[in-house]
Amino acid sequence: MAIRWFYYAAPQNFYALAGRLWPWLAALATALGVAGLWVGFALAPEDAQQGEGYRIIFVHVPVSWMSMVIYLAMAFWSILGLTFNTRLSGMMTRALAPSGAMFTFLSLWTGALWGKPMWGTWWVWDARLTSELILFFLYLGYIALTSAIDDVRRADRAGALIAIVGAINVPIIYFSVKWWNTLHQGASVSLTRSPSMAQLMLWGMLLMALSFWVYTLAIVTYRVRSLILERERHTAWVQALPEVSGAKK
Amino acid sequence: MNIFFTVVWRDLRLAMRRKAEVLNSVFFFVVVAALFPLAIGPEPETLRHIGPGVLWVGALLATMLGLSRMFESDLRDGSLEHMLLSPHSLGLMVLGKITAHWLLCGVPLVILAPILGLQFDLSPQALSMLCLSLLLGTPVLSCVGAIGAALTLGVRGGGILISLLVLPLYVPVLVFGAGAVQALESGVGAQAHVSILLAMLLPALFFSPWACSVGLRIALE
Amino acid sequence: MNTLSLQVLQASVQRAGRQLFAPVSFELQAGQALHLQGENGSGKTSLLRALCGLSPLSQGVVNWCGEPLPEARQAFGKDVFYLGHALGLKDELSALENLQAACAIAAQRLDTDAAVRALQAQGLRKRMHLPLRVLSQGQKRRVALARLQVSAARLWLLDEPWVALDQAAQSALSDMLQTHVVQGGLLLFTSHQAQDLGDAVSVLRLQP
Numbered sequence: 212m213a214i215r216w217f218y219y220a221a222p223q224n225f226y227a228l229a230g231r232l233w234p235w236l237a238a239l240a241t242a243l244g245v246a247g248l249w250v251g252f253a254l255a256p257e258d259a260q261q262g263e264g265y266r267i268i269f270v271h272v273p274v275s276w277m278s279m280v281i282y283l284a285m286a287f288w289s290i291l292g293l294t295f296n297t298r299l300s301g302m303m304t305r306a307l308a309p310s311g312a313m314f315t316f317l318s319l320w321t322g323a324l325w326g327k328p329m330w331g332t333w334w335v336w337d338a339r340l341t342s343e344l345i346l347f348f349l350y351l352g353y354i355a356l357t358s359a360i361d362d363v364r365r366a367d368r369a370g371a372l373i374a375i376v377g378a379i380n381v382p383i384i385y386f387s388v389k390w391w392n393t394l395h396q397g398a399s400v401s402l403t404r405s406p407s408m409a410q411l412m413l414w415g416m417l418l419m420a421l422s423f424w425v426y427t428l429a430i431v432t433y434r435v436r437s438l439i440l441e442r443e444r445h446t447a448w449v450q451a452l453p454e455v456s457g458a459k460k
Numbered sequence: 461m462n463i464f465f466t467v468v469w470r471d472l473r474l475a476m477r478r479k480a481e482v483l484n485s486v487f488f489f490v491v492v493a494a495l496f497p498l499a500i501g502p503e504p505e506t507l508r509h510i511g512p513g514v515l516w517v518g519a520l521l522a523t524m525l526g527l528s529r530m531f532e533s534d535l536r537d538g539s540l541e542h543m544l545l546s547p548h549s550l551g552l553m554v555l556g557k558i559t560a561h562w563l564l565c566g567v568p569l570v571i572l573a574p575i576l577g578l579q580f581d582l583s584p585q586a587l588s589m590l591c592l593s594l595l596l597g598t599p600v601l602s603c604v605g606a607i608g609a610a611l612t613l614g615v616r617g618g619g620i621l622i623s624l625l626v627l628p629l630y631v632p633v634l635v636f637g638a639g640a641v642q643a644l645e646s647g648v649g650a651q652a653h654v655s656i657l658l659a660m661l662l663p664a665l666f667f668s669p670w671a672c673s674v675g676l677r678i679a680l681e
Numbered sequence: 682m683n684t685l686s687l688q689v690l691q692a693s694v695q696r697a698g699r700q701l702f703a704p705v706s707f708e709l710q711a712g713q714a715l716h717l718q719g720e721n722g723s724g725k726t727s728l729l730r731a732l733c734g735l736s737p738l739s740q741g742v743v744n745w746c747g748e749p750l751p752e753a754r755q756a757f758g759k760d761v762f763y764l765g766h767a768l769g770l771k772d773e774l775s776a777l778e779n780l781q782a783a784c785a786i787a788a789q790r791l792d793t794d795a796a797v798r799a800l801q802a803q804g805l806r807k808r809m810h811l812p813l814r815v816l817s818q819g820q821k822r823r824v825a826l827a828r829l830q831v832s833a834a835r836l837w838l839l840d841e842p843w844v845a846l847d848q849a850a851q852s853a854l855s856d857m858l859q860t861h862v863v864q865g866g867l868l869l870f871t872s873h874q875a876q877d878l879g880d881a882v883s884v885l886r887l888q889p
Contacts, residue, residue, distance in 0.1 A: 293674075345628045352625040359615045362697070368678045369611045373625055376607060376671060380629050383660075387632035390656075391639055445698055466785045477773040477812070538767025539786075545733055547758035547788045681736045 220297050222439045223448050229432045229439075236429035240422050247418030255411045264328045268412075271321040273420035274314045275339075277427060278346060279381075281311035285353070286378035289371035299435070301367025302442070304374060305357060306434035310427050312350035318343050338389035345384050349377040363442060463548040467556030468563070474533075475564050481529060485522040486568045492518035493576040504581040511580025512590055512641035519569045519594055520601060520630055526565050527605040527626065528618045530557060531676065535613055544680060551669035554676070558599075558606045558668065566598030582641075589644045596657040597637040603668035604629045610675030633660060685711040685746060685760075685835055687732075687867055692741030694727045701727055702887040704741055711835075714858070714868035714878055719887035725871040726765070728887065729838050732869070733763045745836075759788060762834035764842060768825040772814040776800055776824045779813060780831060789833050799827040803850075819845050826854060837861060839870040 219225045251269030285304045292300025322340055323333045334340070353370050360366035443449045450456065475482050496514045497507055534540040543553050573594050574587040582590065608626040612618050640653035691704040701724030709715055719725050730736045732743055734750055734757070743750040745757045770779045777796060784791035800809050803823040813821055822845050829837070837858075843851050859878050862868050868878075876882075 345631055348624065348628045352621075352628065355617075355621055355624055356611065356615075359612070359617055359621055362681075365678055365681055368681075369675065372607075372671065372675055372678065373611055377628065380632070383632050384628065387635040387656075391635045442698065463785070463788075466782075470782050470785075473778075474771060474773050533771075536767070537771060538765055538769040539771060539783075541733075541735060541763070541765060541767070542769045542783065542786055544735060545758055545761065545763055546786050547755050548786065553786070 220295075220299055222299055222302075222443055223446075225299055226436055226439045229436045233429050233432040233436070236425055236432060240426035240429055243418055243422035243425060247415055247422050250411060250418055251415035255415050256409060264325070267321050267325045269415050269419050271318060271325060272416050273423050274321065275318040275343065276420055277423045278311060278315040278318050278343065280424070281307050281314060281427060282346065282349070282374075282378060282381065285311065285374045289374040289378075292371045293368065293375070298367075298442070301364075301371065302435050302438040303431065304353075304370060305367070306431045306438060307427075308350055308354050308357075309434075310430055312347065312354065314423070314427075315343060315347040315350055319347065336392065338385065338392040341388045341392070342381075342385040345388075346381065349381075352377070461552075463546075464552050464556045464559075467553045468560045471557055471560030472563065475560070481526070482564050485526045485565045486572065488525055489518050489522040489569055489572060490576065492521065493579065497579055507580040508582060508586075508645075511577060511582050512586065512645075513638045514580070515573055515577060515590060516594070516597075516634055516638040516641075519573070519598065520634055522569060523565055523598065523601045523605060524623050524626060524630075525619075526561070527609045527622050528612070530561055530606055530609040531613055532609075532618075535680075540676065541680060544677065550673040550676070554606065554610075554672045555665070555669040558602050558672075561606070562599050562602040566594075566602055569598060570594045583645070586641050586645055589641045589650055592654065593637040593640040593650075593657060596654065596661055597633045600633050600657075600660050600664045601630060603664040604633075607668055607671045607675055610672045610679060613676070613679040633657070636660070685865075685867060686744075687836060687869070688744040688747075689732065690742045690744070692728070692731065692738050692743065694724055694731050694736065695739035696724075696727060700739060702889055705885060705887065706741075707883075707885055709836075709867050709869060711865045711867060712862055712881060714862050714870070714882040716876065716878075716882055716884045717869060717871045717887065718884060719871075723887045723889065725887060726840055729763070729840050729869070729871065730765070733761065733838060760834055761836045761838060762787075762829065762832045763838045763840075764825060764829065765840045768821060770813055770821060770824055770828075773812055775810045775812055776805055776816075776827070777809045779824060780828055783828055784831065787832075787834075791831060795831050796827070799830040800824070802830065803827045803853075819847060819850070822846055823850060826850075826857070830857060835865070836867045837869070839868070841871055841873070843872055843874065843876070 219228055247269065252266055255266070255269075285307045288300045288303040288307070291297065292304065319340070322343070326335060327333055353374055356373055357366045357370040360369060440449060440452075440455070444455075493515055496510070500506060500510065531540060534543070544550060546553070570591055573590050577587045577590055605622070605626050608622040608629075611625065612621050615621060636653045636656050640650040640657070643653055644650040687709040689708070690706050692706070693704040694701050702719070705728070707715060717725050717728065727736060731738045734754060745753045745760070748756075750757060769783060771782070774782060777793075777800065780796045780800070781791055781793075784796075797806075797809065800806060803826055805820065805823060805827065808816060808820065813824065816824070826842070829839075829842075839858075842854060842858075846854060855876060855878060858868055858870070862878065862881050870876075
């Protein structure tokens with residue numbers, strides 16, 4: 212089993228695997244997404260308190276989950292990359308970052324869209340919202356740092372370090388903001404306390420979460436392929452690829 | 461251990477001969493603290509309320525200003541390479557640089573804060589808590605900022621980039637630092653805040669030199 | 682104690698995904714010098730920095746006194762002196778202060794008299810206490826050479842050390858290097874000009 216993993220650590224082998232995988236992942240993500248949206252918007256009943264507006268929870272909660280999961284994944288690949296010095300780790304982290312930033316942004320945006328009808332305001336310094344905002348800055352920081360450094364290897368390793376340092380900080384940030392928030396007795400609304408969620412609602416959220424997760428896998432796989440092509444463009448195997456040699460004609 | 465003091469003394473000596481840079485952060489702090497009352501209005505009640513926050517943000521921004529310079533001159537003239545080649549522990553040398561940075565940037569802020577705090581009509585207890593929170597918080601700011609400085613060495617857009625990298629990491633320090641003063645004023649008591657600031661300081665002192673060494677080696681490859 | 686030797690096996694360096702030169706192998710022992718040659722951009726500086734451990738090798742191994750370099754880093758740090766294009770001197774400090782600071786960082790005991798003598802030998806006696814800021818480029822280089830003179834390191838890695846020196850200083854430097862080699866030190870240097878340092882010098886040319 213260990214041998215198989217190290218086999219795919221080589222960009223050339225991963226490229227082939229990724230090429231076979233991503234269409235299936237994309238299809239699966241679409242299917243799950245459609246199912247989830249159907250459950251969430253067509254099947255699930257109206258909420259007693261919030262009416263129809265609560266349905267945004269089917270997007271909001273899954274994207275928030277994803278924003279945090281992706282950051283953890285980035286930290287994981289970063290640790291791997293700094294320890295084993297593999298090229299693929301840096302590419303995976305870089306491929307994850309834009310999706311993570313997107314999900315974080317969506318989380319903030321859908322949160323605001325939900326907040327307006329709920330609390331009458333677009334923004335509230337709720338512990339979760341605030342730490343989500345800071346997470347967004349962490350993503351932006353990583354993307355900015357890796358874009359600003361010209362040398363690819365140095366950019367990867369510097370980005371890995373900041374991702375790890377940031378990951379250590381995420382619980383600290385959340386805790387400190389929660390502390391700050393409770394001390395201020397500000398927003399008394401909590402976003403996800405749902406005492407007994409209807410079965411259907413839960414299923415809707417889970418389906419959407421799975422859909423986003425598979426979507427992330429698909430798009431990261433696809434992005435890594437592009438990164439591999441870009442970085443390994445001088446090697447013989449890339450030059451020999453049909454999509455590369457064909458384009459040259 | 462000797463190398464730690466050598467590096468601290470070296471950096472202090474260098475800064476003393478380049479005074480303009482040192483005064484930069486301090487001046488900024490004073491300006492921020494002076495401008496806020498002018499912008500917000502002289503009502504003592506309001507000022508007392510925002511004072512600790514404003515001063516803490518001012519201290520934070522003033523520290524951020526000086527971060528890009530931490531390793532820059534050593535990189536430019538090649539001394540940084542010699543530090544990396546040295547048989548001494550790089551972490552210890554980096555800790556020396558961080559300490560020097562704090563002595564030049566953080567300590568003046570701690571000393572000036574109570575004076576500037578008078579503008580905000582803060583009570584003596586609030587002023588001393590402000591001092592204490594800054595005393596515990598500014599070293600963390602220097603430590604964490606050094607990591608950002610090491611990673612962005614020689615990279616274009618350095619100043620803004622460092623700020624973006626370091627800002628999320630500064631938030632907990634800000635929250636508990638400014639929060640300590642507010643907790644004291646509201647009667648809740650600031651022991652918890654001070655303990656947490658300490659709890660942030662000790663790991664920062666241990667972890668940051670190591671992270672900076674890794675960052676410096678990456679930057680100089 | 683292991684005999685002094687710098688052994689390089691099939692080493693090469695990459696930059697921006699491209700290998701800079703064909704892998705090189707050589708061994709340098711006590712009392713030997715190596716002149717690293719190559720065109721501009723052929724990777725001489727990169728190789729020197731990789732030998733120091735500042736940059737990674739894309740392939741190959743470096744052994745110092747029989748031990749591979751990552752493990753021997755501590756011992757290597759005590760024994761090597763690297764002089765790159767940037768001199769490693771602070772503009773705000775004086776020549777003497779620079780020598781003292783540099784030796785402190787290199788974990789080397791420095792006798793003040795020895796430092797003063799070295800600066801005098803470089804013709805800087807009158808300017809010893811002035812900040813480096815006011816010295817000319819050539820004079821700064823001479824301070825770096827004074828630093829070299831007081832160095833206790835046995836392996837010298839020098840990148841274009843003759844640059845910006847006048848005729849007299851150049852021959853003084855050649856003498857210093859020759860003395861170092863004769864006394865059992867190791868020397869690896871790059872230079873575009875042919876240098877006459879005696880018989881113990883071999884040449885290695887970097888090819889793409």
